[in-house]
Amino acid sequence: MLLVLSGNSLAAADQANPLARKAASDTGSTQASRTSSAARKAEVSKSDHRVADRLVRPYEGGREVRPTPIDLIVRKQLKQKGIEPARPCSDEVFIRRVYLDVTGTLPPSKDVLYFLNSSDEQKRAKLIDALLEKDEFTDYWTLKWCDLLRVKSEFPVNLWPNGVQSYHRWIRDAIKENRPYDQFARELLTASGSNFRVPAVNFYRAVQGTEPEAIAEMVALTFMGVRIEHWSDADRKAMANLFTRVAYKKTVEWKEEIVHLDPASNTPLAVMFPDRKKAIVAVGDDPRVAFADWLITEKNPWFSRAICNRVWYWLLGRGIIHEPDDIRPNNPAANPELLRYLQTEFVGGGYDLKSLFRMILNSQTYQQSCIPRSKSPYAGAYFAHYTMRRLDAEVLIDALNGFGGTHEKYWSPIPEPFTFIPEDYRTITLADGSITSQFLDMFGRPSRDKGYESEREHNPTDFQRMYMLNSAEMHQRVSNSPYLKRVLREGGGDRKGIVRKVYLRVLSRRPTDQEMKIALGYFDQKSNKSGLWSGTHDLAWALLNTKEFLYKH
Incomplete structure (x- = not known):
């Protein structure tokens, strides 16, 4: 992640790898683009023709899990199509991804460090099992089902x-059990x-x-x-x-x-x-x-096909039949064999949704990097890499409020005492689709009018970018963040330690050597105590505006 000085703030973009190049194009930072050229020249040897196939750190390079039947089916089709699959994602990417996909929350820093330091070859499977039993799994998937079932006053x-x-309590109980x-x-x-x-x-x-x-x-x-x-x-x-x-x-x-x-x-x-x-x-x-x-019979494909395709869409970002709620003869499955396999396993397993989740999450296909190794325009449709997508509005505001120690201000058109929501209420636990906030409306929360997956909007807008870069709410979150105050109080002036903790909290990983060098160079420009405070807050604000934070990847 390159930190580019712009006035009194920091803009963030990692021009040395594909993930953050997309982030730079999203923010439209010309200064970041100029820095990217220098970074690439420093890191890429023109004489090395293999440079394009090097690992992209810290996003790739994890230990590849044993292939499952899902992977054999997916890889067989990719081979037929001449499409090379992506590399395994790194442990840093995996823990953040699976926390967000399964629980709708960012992983705590202590859990990230424990996971990264563990040499257990089964640690990914064990983490998946643990997350499927957490209350946050119940909360997040209750939210997802409330979208689908149109829970709204x-x-x-x-x-x-x-x-x-x-209705909400009934749905939550069903998911919990x-x-x-x-x-x-x-x-x-x-x-x-x-x-x-x-x-x-x-x-x-x-x-x-x-x-x-x-x-x-x-x-x-x-x-x-x-x-x-x-x-x-x-x-x-x-x-x-x-x-x-x-x-x-x-x-x-x-x-x-x-x-x-x-x-x-x-x-x-x-x-x-x-x-x-x-x-x-x-x-x-x-x-x-x-x-x-x-x-609801084993022989009827309509029922199991729809839910297996929908769960695949929820976890991989794209349905085997896409859109996942538009199944019809002239919208065929990208991989019919894969869909049939999921249906057979799901029905044979007693219609167990957690088992379906576990089967997909433990596959190489799910654990791929989001960085393609093929230029084929169909690589994403055939699941040759993980699909990047912006965090759900509810997940994003919970992450921002958790970092900033702030609370969301909800409102509703219903003049009822039932609509009172405590300030510390997490948005992913919000039952009623009629209760909303300015942030939720801005960042594409679904209306729950029809139950279409497309009601949830993930495409970024200029208003969203301006909110993240310039809003008073973001200024308050960064300036008054209890986490940053504690890091600065306990850091004892250890600038490297402070940078590491900010990266862990925001991006769920340690900074690279290049990122550490750039952050420390920026801190050097602010030599006194207040300068360290200002530099730390600039660093946090910059990272909160990166695509690496705003997106599942």
Whole structure:
């Protein structure tokens, strides 16, 4: 990471490697670009034709884990396509990546040091197992499922605060106990009763409309990964027909609603499932149960395909079928064999989502560097490297507040006491999609209106860049950071120790020799005690603006 002096602040970019070259282009720093040329000349010998294939430190070079069946399938396709896979990511990259992907949090510095210093060949697998049992895993994946299931009080979903709290607790309990996915889905699909007393009933209330067509669209998107607007009129009508007997009834309790089987339905119902199979639902039987019985079976690929593809998307940044909620014949899988393998293992393992996570996380494919070794434009689509993507808005604000000792100011259009959120509440634990903040809106938090993955926006904007570089909130976080105060207080003037601790806290790694040299050179320009304070804060602010901090990589 090259620290480039710009006025009284530091801009950060590592022009000596591909990861930070992207960061420099994002910030548009011309001064960083000028420095990059000198850095490359210093580091790259023109006489060495092999220089382009050298390890990029500190992002590559970890011990490659034993290949899994996933890797054999992926590598076979890459070989057929003439695409070279990326190298293994370094331990520094891995611990940060897996913490963010599994728990939505940055790793504590002490955990980073322990992991980096460990010689245990199984340390990556052991770390994965430990993270899957943490409360933060439950919190983060509750957030993800709340996005998908549209957990939101206000328009256009209108669950209202009581329904949101009930639904959120139910989802969190299911994730915490690792409820089998087939059971989880069946409970949602067949739920009846009060939305306050039977939380899963809110699945049918979190829809923009109560008509069968709206319900069918939501069910297909959630559990089949399809958008039925691509279907024929006849197929859409057949799907909607399965939900024509879902009825809603108000009660005397404010905002309570009963979801139930329509008692006026006194004739058998002829139905057709999405695979064109036909059946008759008897009087008194619930067509939703018939649909669940059809969907959740080992032989039906719709159900397992959708969730396996979605989990792969969540962890790798790109679906085997992409977008992960737009499965259709003319949007084929990039690697059909890989998707079939995941489905077989998932179903055979009892629909265990944690086992699916563990299987993917332990693969070489997941543990690749984000730096491609192939110029093929299809390298990412065939999973030849890890896909870089910006941190989720909720994860990013929690990381910034954790560093700065600050709190997020939430607001909501709902004038209810239920919307009060304590200042120290972590954003990844926020239940209600209607409760938001300026930061969350700016950094692309999903609206939870439709349940599409694309509702979450990861593309950077000029407003985001200006916020990170110049906002009063960022100034407060850096200037008043309890962590930086402690580092300076306990550092005893040890400038190298201070630089190391700042890098560990922000980037979850030690600085390289070049980075240390540049940081110390900057400190030399500020010789007195206040200069060390100022230099440390400039260093922290610079690192918080790097792509290495802002992105999963």
